[in-house]
Amino acid sequence: MGKNTKRNKKTKQPQQPPQQNGVTASASGTAVEDFEDQQAASSLPRLNGKKRSQLNKLVEELLNLVEKQPANPNEEWKQYEQLQQLLKQIMILEEPLSQAVCPQINDSPDDQTRLAKVEAFSAWAKDGGVHSEGLEIAIFPGYQLGLRATRPLAKDELVLSVPRKLIFSEESNSDCRLFGKMTQATHLNLAYDLVIEKIRGEFSEWRPYIDVLPAKYSTVLYFTTKQMELLRGTAAASLALRQCRVIAKQYAFLYRYAHTMTEPSTGNRSHPGERGLFFTQHGLCYELYRWAVSTVMTRQNLVPSEKQESEDTPKLISALIPYWDMANHRPGKITSFYAAVPRQLECTAQEAVDAGEQFFIYYGDRSNTDLLVHNGFVDDNNLKDYVNIRVGLSLTDALAAKRASILDKLNIRYTAELRVLPAPDFISKELLAFVRVFKMSAEQLDHWCSDLERAGDLLHIDCALETDHETRTWQFLEDRLKLLLAVFNKEMQEADEVKELELKDGQEIEHMLFLYRRLERSILAGALQYAQEHRKV
Incomplete structure (x- = not known):
């Protein structure tokens, strides 16, 4: 976030911004700010034509990759592996920039x-x-x-x-509103502002604050492929992979905006503002953007x-x-x-x-x-924890419209991620109601559709329903939970326990991932036992 108060201006801003060393001064900044900005950026290296050309090609490959929406978890994982390979090549080419802008990131300070x-x-x-x-x-x-x-x-x-x-906050005195006309996601503006202030270095009024921020984070953006593999099959897997894809796409968009986009009519590069473009061209790199995004994700309010x-x-x-x-x-x-x-x-x-x-x-x-x-952390005493499972109505179901009408009354989407909870609740009321509707016969659907005002009863555990209907409901939940727990079979559970005990200093991410697996497994196992008990009643 940028400071929302302007610096005191000692002179009136001229109508036409002056030229300073070939760089147009921003209409929203002062001459002092622009001079300091040029000094800050002048100390940064610029990549030669060959490296820039290679980067341009890699970023286009990156954009083409992340534009594809994976159809299933296996495709999502393959895309992630390709993404990591491209980012590794990009970071190697950008190393002179990352060393200059974020030397402490590379040095891994304690x-x-x-x-x-x-x-x-x-x-x-x-x-x-x-x-x-x-x-x-x-x-x-x-x-x-x-x-x-x-x-x-x-x-x-x-x-x-x-x-x-x-x-x-984003309500700062900068002119680098890159996302202003494109999205309402203020955290993207905030991350970009942080990039700008980081590059300004000693000339930034936020330097004392930036200096005490972590140099690296334990968010999924910093996971190795081997670490990320520990999440495969868990509720966090898709969310983690999607997060990596989204941030890579944002970086590639920023890069293209600064280096390869041109206005068709004039041939001039389009940009958010002279100051924003100036710094983006000089100091933007994936390492810096990853750091800025992680800072915002972990600390924003x-x-x-x-x-x-x-x-x-x-x-x-x-x-x-x-x-x-x-x-x-x-x-x-x-x-x-x-x-x-x-x-x-x-x-x-x-x-x-x-x-x-x-x-x-x-x-x-x-x-x-x-x-x-x-x-980038897990709370092993999280009383508000839950595990999301994806459920949805089949497009080939002839009764889907009737099921959807009941779900609409309950404010439940017909394709949704619904919660499995820790003890003593285990199954959220929304998940229970969805499965009850999902397992209704045509006759039962007609009965509930005839009086939608009563649909709220389906949210309650003691809702009066036919025995065979309730058996089907709890059998479905039991089968689904068994399928989710198959990721954590007995052999893998025992292996996790051994590996967790063998972890050494410096393996904090692995420790967090094994703890997460254990907590998710515990929630699913408790819910499975709960479903089995209700099916027998």
């Missing part, structure tokens, strides 16, 4: 390196208006950096506030836009919130809110914290699948 930047960051945050009395940034084993209480903190005590001017036209329907935009985003996750309740009048993010303690203990916040109700793919 937490101590980040901690060395904390003093400067904390001073910057304090000068910007962050109030964090009672908290300090520290290293915690298994968490990297986090927030530590320097004194006892009381439950519900206001312990941290971050003013709007220090919240990094939603705040109200200050440029919305109506207060009746507040628009929320993605934002990075310095200092607050150092807090790690623990199950509990959400205690962070944006206060409109003081224009700041305020965070209270969700529980009492003793001096020296880590201060946690709750990231919200999210499954471990979601946490794994988008945040």
Whole structure:
């Protein structure tokens, strides 16, 4: 997120932007900013014609690959393998850029390196208006950096506030609104803004914040093919592969926009703004974009836009919130809110914290699948966890229209991903209702369609239905759960347990993946036993 306040302009902006060293100054920026931007970019290497030509070809291959929609999991996996091969070649060619823009990414710094930047960051945050009395940034084993209480903190005590001017959002003073006319996905704008500020380096006002961000992440974008293979057959597999495909497509789109797109009428390259194009041409590389996207995915929060036209329907935009985003996750309740009048993010303690203990916040109700793919960690005490399974009506089913009419009344899509839950619920009411409708006979469908107002009864476990109908319902669930659990057969389960015990330091991603497999298997196994018990009743 970019700072939403402009820098003070010492001189009136001329109607026609001046030319500076052959680069047109942005109409929205100051002459000082443009000069600094040129200085920042002038220190970056430029790829020679041969490498650029090779990159152009690889990016076009990448775009052609990701435009194809896989028809099944096997095709999806083959596409991922091809994608990884192309990205590997691209990153080799782009290595001079990634070394210049993100040297710490390649050097794999440890937490101590980040901690060395904390003093400067904390001073910057304090000068910007962050109030964090009672908290300090520290290293915690298994968490990297986090927030530590320097004194006892009381439950519900206001312990941290971050003013709007220090919240990094897309409502910034840059002109690089690359996605502005193409999508409403504000997190893409946010990632692009972060790319720009990262490339600006020492000339960025956000440098102290960027310096304490992780150099690498444990999101799926950083998985090796061997690591990703551990997710095959799980509920997270398709989501993880799709995430990699989408981000690669975004990068390829950015690259083409900067290097190969031209206006048919004029032959000039189309671009979002001089500053945006300038930096994209000089410093954009997949390594940098992967880092920026992972930063946004793992740390973003939603705040109200200050440029919305109506207060009746507040628009929320993605934002990075310095200092607050150092807090790690623990199950509990959400205690962070944006206060409109003081224009700041305020965070209270969700529980009492003793001096020296880590201060946690709750990231919200999210499954471990979601946490794994988008945040790069798994919560083994996640009370809101679930496993999605895909269900759908057959297009060849002569009774599909009647089934769909009942599902519509229940606000359930006829093709959907519905939840299998941990104990004590096991089967979500939506999944149960879907299968009940799916297994209805023609006569039963006529009965329920004649009185759709009663359709809500199908959501309840004790709905009065014929015994044979309920048997078919629970038999279907049992069979489907057995099929899903086949991925985790006894031999593989035992092998997972052995491999998990053999993991060494530096294999945090593998540890996370084995933990995820164990948690998903536990949910499915519990639901299977539950279905079997109901089928026997």
